[in-house]
Amino acid sequence: MSIAQPAGRRVAVFALGGTIAMASSDAGGVVPALSAGQLVDAVPGLADTGITVEVEDVCQKPGASLTFEDIVELADIISGRLAAGDVDGVVVIQGTDTIEETAYLLDLLHAGPQPLVVTGAMRNPTQAGADGPANVLAAIQTAASADTRGQGCLVVLADEIHAARRVRKTHATSGATFQSPNGGALGAVVEGRARLHNVLAHRTNVPSDPWLAGKRVGVVTITLGDDGTLIEAAADRLDGLVVAAFGVGHVPSGLVPLLSELAERIPVVLASRTGGGSTLRSTYGFPGSERDLLDRGLVGAGFLDPLKARILLYALLAAGADRAAIAAAFEAA
Incomplete structure (x- = not known):
């Protein structure tokens, strides 16, 4: 009862x-x-x-x-x-x-x-x-x-x-x-x-006023042997992109030039496709590693999975956030 x-x-x-x-x-x-x-x-x-x-x-x-x-x-x-x-x-x-x-x-x-x-x-x-x-x-x-x-x-x-x-x-x-x-x-x-049993230590809020409707934020899941065809096909139509990368934030080395160029034009967020755990920042140093990609301007999603990262990036873009504000928000979230 x-x-x-x-x-x-x-x-x-x-x-x-x-x-x-x-x-x-x-x-x-x-x-x-x-x-x-x-x-x-x-x-x-x-x-x-x-x-x-x-x-x-x-x-x-x-x-x-x-x-x-x-x-x-x-x-x-x-x-x-x-x-x-x-x-x-x-x-x-x-x-x-x-x-x-x-x-x-x-x-x-x-x-x-x-x-x-x-x-x-x-x-x-x-x-x-x-x-x-x-x-x-x-x-x-x-x-x-x-x-x-x-x-x-x-x-x-x-x-x-x-x-x-x-x-x-x-x-x-x-x-x-x-x-x-x-x-x-x-x-x-x-x-x-x-x-x-436990409580959240912090919250992230994004204002809804102003709200710039019509933003397009995509999610691309990186797969074995990925040559970037899907990214290239969508890139010119997106305001932001979430890359659902391998493991702690890795992609094939052949995608590095494409993602580096894209990150100069729109916010590109690096998330893990695994669904659990965090992307890393500085453990791996090979081309296409998390350290390499972050140094090229991608933004780490941390513990946010690709779907959550897309929601946050969309909300930030719709609120008119600039690149610095987007990076800071992901750091906090």
Whole structure:
């Protein structure tokens, strides 16, 4: 049974669609159909928590169809709602396909102390064992908790609490798909309460005003024998590039001239394609090593994986950041 939160806690819930909101269609398969109100009404035990919940539908899209513009608009709505001072936290319900990216963008745009929690579901409501109601309940309890203030945007599924900047979707169908390779989960929801095992030491924020729409930031994964064809094909159409390199930040030596020239024109960020651990700075010295590439003007992503690095680079470019500010932001993040 849920344990009641302190009296008077209020949470605003915003719904964007996704698997959690899907229902069967006449054409076959499932499509987004359920409203925020319907999703919240389907949560057993919510009334026992003592938390007052307000709901709002923002859109009804599969997670794969969400855009930067959707999330920036949502961030502005959330900012206005929190500024009113009548809610203690916010929950965003969306499709899991893009949670690891949208949550990090929300994290960058959310400067306030109030908990902002993103959740969804791996099994739609037509399936046995649908996880949506349990995830929504845990997300609301996390958003209502005073203990999760100051931690930015959090991702809550399967009763685990993850930092947006760390979490990754690691399995196509498993209910335990969301993991945080670098640092692990921040905590868990236990008997209706959010309990943190560790906390974040710092947060990175990027202003949404001004927001220069239409920026193009690509991710290219380096592979065995890579000759740079994909990079060359896209380079003239990009405002920034993330290179998902081997290991700690290595590329074939033949790509060095191309990346060096490109880094003179646009920001190029060096990340690891492994999904865990950090790029290095000064251990290796061969052509195409991390040291060589950083000396040629590439920016190290550190512990940010390629998808997170793309989100940060996009947000910085959209905010009008120059090269020095971009390098400093990656250093901090």
